[in-house]
Amino acid sequence: MIAFTAMEIADITQGFLIGDPSIVPTGVITDSREATHGSLYVAKPGEHVDGHDFVDAAFEGGAVLVLAERRVTDADGRPYPAVVVDDAVLAMGHLAAEAVRRIRSEREQRGEPFTVIGITGSAGKTTTKDLLAGVLSTFGATVAPQGSFNGEVGVPLTVFTADNETRFLIIEMGATGLGHIKYLADMVKPDVGVLLMVGSAHAGEFGGVANIARTKGELLEALSTLGTAVINLDDPKVATLRSRTTAKVVGFTASGSPGEDVQARNVVISSHGHPEFDLFFPGTGPSVRVESRLIGGHQVTNLLAAATAAFSVGIPAAAIASSLSFQLPASRWRMERTERPDGVTILNDAFNANPESVNAALHTLARLGQGRRTWAVLGGMLELGDCSVREHIAVGNQVARLRINRLLVVGHEARSIYSAALQEGFLHDQCWFLETAEEAYELLHGELLSGDLILFKSSKQLGLRYLGDRIATARRADYSIWSQGS
Structure with missing residues (x-):
């Protein structure tokens, strides 16, 4: 990190300095749990939590300065070293x-x-x-x-x-x-x-x-x-x-x-x-x-x-x-491939999803799945606005046209995928709609067979990447269940 004194930070951000102007932070964090000796902690307000509530924890972890939107004090009422600004971000x-x-x-x-x-x-x-x-x-x-x-x-x-x-x-x-x-x-x-x-x-x-x-x-x-x-x-x-x-x-x-x-x-x-x-x-x-x-x-x-x-x-x-x-993939949940000992292959591409990336993932599933039973486990694509229903219907149509063998749709945001797939000819014993990832896990637990290829894809906020991780790392004792069948 480029070295800035507390006084320089105050001048650059047009903030008000409280404490020693010669303090020089050695790193910047926005999560108090990541504080180490010398950290500058940015106490930014969040959608669900306020970073100002964790200033104590940051200093306990080694922070030496806080960039805050208001004056902050310790349990004894003493002000923490701070640069106070109108907008921390x-x-x-x-x-x-x-x-x-x-x-x-x-x-x-x-x-x-x-x-x-x-x-x-x-x-x-x-x-x-x-x-x-x-x-x-x-x-x-x-x-x-x-x-x-x-x-x-x-x-x-x-x-x-x-x-x-x-x-x-x-x-x-x-x-x-x-x-x-x-x-x-x-x-x-x-x-x-x-x-x-x-x-x-x-x-x-x-x-x-x-x-x-x-x-x-x-x-x-x-x-x-x-x-x-x-x-x-x-x-x-x-x-x-x-x-x-x-x-x-x-x-x-x-x-x-x-x-x-x-x-x-x-x-x-x-x-x-x-x-x-x-x-x-x-x-x-x-x-x-x-x-x-x-x-x-x-x-x-x-x-x-x-x-x-x-x-x-x-x-x-x-x-x-x-x-x-x-080079191998360097970031997680981007077409991340896992081979389970029982012969089930997982493609976890559920870091995020939009119509273009879902289409690409489905084509990859269809290509790799030739001669295998293929599963598409899909959640919603968020933030599509007025075209959301249309785009989810298009995904359901695409799953059917690519002849994916099994479709599992998770969460109400994606229900249109399920409905469209049924209209395109999917049978009820090949296609499921479930509200939660836990229900999806239980269904997969009972249905997956050795040799299956399974894709997970959804917008990040819906968390299907974690369901993919659970399936990829299922307990070895479960393999006998998944390996049965023809």
Whole structure:
């Protein structure tokens, strides 16, 4: 972390300092349980809890300063060392912006490059971030978000883990409304902006897909004329946004169309579901081979995006292909495959869900499940607005058309999937609707057989990823139950 004194923090955030101005925190946390010696604890109000209620715990854990929205005292009425601001989250953003500015300035003075790469899109951000970090980390100190830290809190927390030795800073940028990407981009000033896709995730919150496109385009608008925009030419909505930037544009495509773009040629999906292709970079000679260890044809987009971003900052083609071929999934619940000793295979892709990602997951299930009995365990796709029922019906239709053998729909948000599947010809002994994950667990406990392939997919808030974990780690004593049958 870049070193700031308490007085500097107060000046940067326009806050009021209480306590010793020379205190220098060594890290930033928003969860009091993560406090260690030297922590700056950000006491942000939450939807369900107020961080100010945990200041005591943070200081007991080693915190030395609190960024708060009101004065806080210990049990004896003595004030804790604090910087008091109007909005703790906005103050985090101001501090993160200054941290980026100082890192860039320090490295420029030393004659050393520093590159900030922003990644946004309706799906694939975390996987692309992980892949890109894997490539870049062998060429310089690389900082990337933990998990899916991509919002107004997560982005500053990522920035605070960087320091003057950081060569590459990768920022994942999520949004639920107009202006959100602009806010994050203004904070970190990206040199490279990666735009993956414009889908229907959060369409209800945005007020429609057109507003999603406008918001994702904010990343391109934030780039300077010296920057680079990396865009997915296979998504028509993304391709039309190239006019919104003055930066250099580098496109990527798997469509096979000729052009001076980064291309995935001769794409095939192996029998294990791994995408393989020839990776072509314009102006670099012959293609290089990528044989990915990720699962699903939709991963080609993520692999191409990471490859193009790495290429744009000067990483050699052979090194990019080698790294992409070596990497396993780095974040949980993204097409995470588990082989149980009894022969049941679990695909846990339930970190999140939108119509595009559900469609991709179902196609992967159908492809991998040839010759096996396949299960789709599906929950709702949230934040789709007025198109929610229509999109859930489309999923039910798709499950039937792909000839998935069994469908288990969990939670009232997804009931339209169940109804649509029945109308498409699913029989009642092949298709179930249950309200809770516990009921779903009990049903699977009695129905799964050796050799079954089962997919879990839902929006994160509905928690089907945890049901997938339970099924994947079922007690060995249960295997005899699941292994019976023909």
